[in-house]
Amino acid sequence: MVPLAEGFEEIEALTIIDVLRRAGIKVDTVGVVSTVITGAHRVRVMTDKKLLEIDPDEYDGIVLPGGNPGYINLGRTNKILEILKNFNSSGKLIAAICASPSVLSKAGVLEDKKATIYPGMEKEIPYPRGERVVVDGNVITSQGPGTAIEFALTIVENLVGKEKAIQLKKALIA
Numbered sequence: 001m002v003p004l005a006e007g008f009e010e011i012e013a014l015t016i017i018d019v020l021r022r023a024g025i026k027v028d029t030v031g032v033v034s035t036v037i038t039g040a041h042r043v044r045v046m047t048d049k050k051l052l053e054i055d056p057d058e059y060d061g062i063v064l065p066g067g068n069p070g071y072i073n074l075g076r077t078n079k080i081l082e083i084l085k086n087f088n089s090s091g092k093l094i095a096a097i098c099a100s101p102s103v104l105s106k107a108g109v110l111e112d113k114k115a116t117i118y119p120g121m122e123k124e125i126p127y128p129r130g131e132r133v134v135v136d137g138n139v140i141t142s143q144g145p146g147t148a149i150e151f152a153l154t155i156v157e158n159l160v161g162k163e164k165a166i167q168l169k170k171a172l173i174a
Contacts, residue, residue, distance in 0.1 A: 001027070001029075001062050002028070003031075003032055003051065003064065003074060004047055004065070004070070005033070005069075005070045005073035005074045005077065006033065006038055006073055007068060007070040008066075008070035009039065009065050009067030009068075009098055010040065010045075011145040011148055012065040012066055012098055012151075013039070013067075015149055016063050016148065019172070022171075022172075023156040023165075024164075025156070029048045029049075030048065031049070031051065033051075035047045035049070039067060040069075051077070051080075052079075056083045059087075060092055060093060060159070061087070061092050061094065061095065061155075062083060062095070063155060064100035064104075066096070066097050066098020066099040066118065071102060071103055074100060074103050075103040084103070084104060084107035087138075088108075088139075091137075093159065094139050094140075095142075096142075098142070099117065101116065101117040101125050102121060102124035102125060110125050110126055110127070113137065113139050114134055115128065115134050115141040116128065116130065116132070116133070116134040116141045117143065118143055132147045135154060140154055153172075
C-alpha cells in the first residue's frame with residue numbers, strides 16, 4: 001500500500017506506484033482522509049481506497065512518499081503509525097522516502113535500524129546514513145525526488161527479485 005496524505009511529493013508517489021506496477025506488484029493507493037488527495041505541487045490524485053476502508057493485514061508492505069506537508073500529515077495519522085508498528089513486528093516491508101523516514105522514527109521502526117532521510121533532516125532519525133538508498137532488514141529508506149526510481153527499484157528487488165529489478169532498470173533507462 002502507498003498511503004497518500006495532503007501535500008505528498010508527486011514525483012516520489014507516482015514514481016513508486018508506476019515502477020511497482022510495472023513489476024507486476026499489486027499496489028493500492030490509499031487516501032489518508034479521502035479518495036482525492038492534492039500533492040505538494042497541486043497535482044490531484046484519485047486513490048484506490050480510503051484509509052478507513054482497508055484491512056492492513058491484507059498487505060505485504062507499506063511505502064510512504066515524502067513531501068511537505070505530506071510527511072507531517074502521515075505522522076499525525078494514528079492509523080498509519082499503528083500500521084507501521086504492526087508491520088515492523090511482523091517483519092513486513094516498510095519503505096519511506098524524503099522526509100517520511102521521520103514518520104518511521106516516530107513509530108519506533110528505526111530504533112535499531114540504519115536509514116537515510118532528506119538532507120538536512122538527519123536529526124529526525126536515530127542512525128542516519130548519507131547514501132541515496134539504505135536497506136536494513138525489512139526497512140528501505142531513500143533521500144528524495146531524485147532518488148525515487150532507485151528507491152522503487154530497490155523495493156522491486158526486495159519483493160520480486162533482483163532479475164525483475166534489473167529488467168525494469170534497463171527498460172526505464174535508469
